[in-house]
Amino acid sequence: MSGGDGVIMVAGAGPAGLMLAAELTLAGAEVMVVDALPERSPYCRGFTLNARSLELLDRRGIAGRFLAEGPTVPSSMFADPARPLDLTVMDSDHPYVLGIAQTRVEELLEEWLAELGVKVSWGHAVTDLEQDAGGVEVTVERTDGVGGAGGSLRRARVAYLVGxxxxxxxxxxxxxxxxxxxxxxxxxxxxxxxxxxxxALPFGMTKGERGTVFVIPRPGYVRIVLNEPEPPADRDEPVTLASFERLLAEQLGRPVELREPRWLTRFGDAARLAERYVAGRVALAGDAAHIHPPTGAVGVNVALADAVNLGWKLAATALGRAPEGLLHSYHEERHAAGERLLSTIGAQAALGGHDPGLAPVRDLFAQLVDRVPGVGKYLAELATGVSTRYDPKIPGEHPWLGRLVPDLELTLDGRRTSVAELLRRARPLLLRLGERPLPAAAGGWVDTCDARCPGRPELEGLLIRPDGHAAWVSTTSEPQPDSTLATALATWFGASCGPVRQEGRFETG
Ligand SMILES: Cc1cc2nc3c(=O)[nH]c(=O)nc-3n(C[C@H](O)[C@H](O)[C@H](O)COP(=O)(O)OP(=O)(O)OC[C@H]3O[C@@H](n4cnc5c(N)ncnc54)[C@H](O)[C@@H]3O)c2cc1C
Known part of the structure; x- marks a missing residue:
């Protein structure tokens, strides 16, 4: 186990850790990834990737790998399975949900990471850490038996550690x-x-005598989900096939014979949010930073969004090119996103629960979705994270400011390209798109690119963060002064305005 003063250690090779390691590597940082398990768990928790995840994966050129794996469905449950939300109304490049096993998502991410040159060290558990001003001393234990008794504990000094x-x-x-x-x-x-x-049991929801049973078809098996009527005396007590069959019979009022158990487990509705996403040289992402009931099926997706927000900021910080406060903006932006997540999931869980007192609220809610234009779109974009907006820290009214820039079609040097394609390098991008001469970015690591956007001729310029969010937008109807571009360049990338346009060049910072 060798660390290094410039190395970033990622503890955990779930969706958050794999995506983060890839983002850090793309941004030029040196990364090591450890996971306590000797190999990837065969148990599959989630089965979905939502619109925001697909948009982010698209901006790294790998969405197609995931889309090839399963069906896309243009609707998704918000609270009542009988009233799914229409996802096609979202302002998204991918207005649907993709059915894909979480285990497959992780395999594809791990393959991509290996292509980038990083291998996961399975069988390595972080057991302790101590940080000082210059780095983090991490204790790692071999959990795969390699190293033998007494030889299995190693210390590594790294620049940053991400849980x-x-x-x-x-x-x-x-x-x-x-x-x-x-x-x-x-x-x-x-x-x-x-x-x-x-x-014996249909797919979907069955209301029984004493509860509701969900049956989800899977290739070669089914996933059955029930609520436990009473909290268990010991929440870690294993769920057995016999105890599950007993509960199922109680809820349906009739026995159903089950066989070939692959995975039996219990989950709770705890909801918690880490007070700080960054503490000195330690950061958190994914479930380490937030937990919530599985209602809404978003955990994997939020983990990916955390990772894409953190990756470029942490890499820039470790490489010494980050402006003051950049890493802290990860906490500001994703902690706020976590608060919204918990409150949305709380609403979904309450509306989708069994409290009869909420029946009139459910009714009213359904009427709002059905009859008031825009409500369904608002909920769909909220639940999928598509409406996520980060404070751009500059004035401006353009609706894209702070949001993920759509995957606009562009022409560059006479060939067709797109915003997503230009973001594959995970670098900040200044697009000069109109007739107005704009400065290039200077003194940083921002790519400046002269292109045209035939579908949006009013666009003069766009400054896009590596995570795809707009840091500056100028249009012919609302032109923004170069001074606000200079502020945005300095705020996010420690860069400044350089020479004014020299046509047709793609300049790398
Ligand atoms: C029943 C259920 C159904 C779900 N369905 C969905 C769904 O449909 N869609 C969806 O988006 N989400 C779903 N989720 C949520 C989703 O599974 C999680 O939110 C997601 O796995 C979080 O990813 P992560 O990378 O943060 O953490 P994890 O996936 O939990 O990965 C953490 C990794 O860290 C490793 N690790 C732990 N401790 C250490 C240590 N000390 N040192 C090194 N490594 C360590 C673990 O071995 C593990 O590999 C569901 C969850 C449950 C429980």
Whole structure:
């Protein structure tokens, strides 16, 4: 286990850790990824990637790999499975949800990371850390038996450590980051099993005598999900096939025979948010930073969004080219996104729950979605993160400012390209698009590119962060002064305005 003064260690090779490691590598940082498990877990928690994830993966040129793996569905549940939200109304390049196993998402990300030259060190658990002004001393234990007794503990000194180590994050605890929120009060159990008689239980939702049963078809098996009527005495007590069958029979009022159990587990509705996403040289992403009930099926997606926000900022900080406060903006932006996430999921869980007192609210809510234009779009974009807007820290009214720039078609040097294609290098991008002569970016690492956007001729210029969000937008109807471009360049990239346009050049900072 060798670290290094400039190395960033990522603890955990789930969706957050894999995506983050790839983003850091693209941005030029030296990365090592460790995971406590000897190999990837075969148990699959999630089955979906949403619009925002596909948009982000598109901006790295790899969305196609994921889209090739499963069906896309143009609707998704918000709270009531009988009233799915229409996703086609979203302002998104991918207005649908992709059905894909989380385990497959992780495999594809790990393959991509390997192509970038980084291999995951499986069987390495972070067990302790100590940070000082110059770095982090990390203790790592071999959990795969290699090294033998006494030889399995190693120390590595790294520049930064990121805890992508899931909901029970050791990194979060050892860094002393509080995790306030609400503990689990209700629990669900799930079973990945086969039905002895496939006709015994239909797919979808079945309302039984004492509860509601969800059956999700999977290739060769089904996932059955139930609520436990009482909190378990010991939440870590294993769920067995017999105990699951008993609960299922109680809720349906009839027995259903199950066989070939693949995975039986329990999950709770705890909702917590890390008080700080960055503490000195330690940062958190994914479930390590936030937990919530699985309602809404967004955990993987939020983990990817955290990683894409953090990657370029942390790499710039480690490489010594970040302006003051850049890393802290990860906390500001994603902690706020986490607060919105918890409040949205809280609403979804309440509306989708069994409280009869909420029946009139459910009714009213359904009327609002059905009858008031724009409500469905608002909810769909909120639940998928598509409407996420980060404070651009400059004045301006353009609706894209702070948001993910759409994948505009562009022409560059006589060939067709797009915003997503130009962002594959994960570098900041200044697009000079109109007739007005704009300065280039100077003194930083920002690419300046002269292109045309035939579909949006009013665009004069766009400054785009590596995560795809607009840091500056100027149009012919609302031209922004060069001084605000200079502020945006300095705020996000420590760069400044250089020479005014020299046509047809793609200049790298
Ligand atoms: C029942 C259920 C269904 C779900 N369905 C969906 C869904 O449909 N869609 C969706 O988007 N999300 C879903 N989720 C949520 C989703 O699974 C998580 O939000 C997601 O896995 C979080 O990714 P992560 O990378 O942050 O953490 P994890 O995926 O938990 O990865 C953490 C990694 O860190 C490793 N690790 C732990 N401790 C250490 C350590 N000390 N040192 C080194 N490595 C360590 C672990 O081995 C693991 O590989 C579901 C969750 C549950 C429980």
């Amino acid at each position: 992508c180590d899931g909901s029970r994050s050791l990194v979060r605890k050892r860094a002393g980051i509080a995790f306030p929120g609400t503990p689990a009060t209700t629990f669900g159990v799930l079973a990945d099993v086969e039905l002895a008689d496939p006709a």
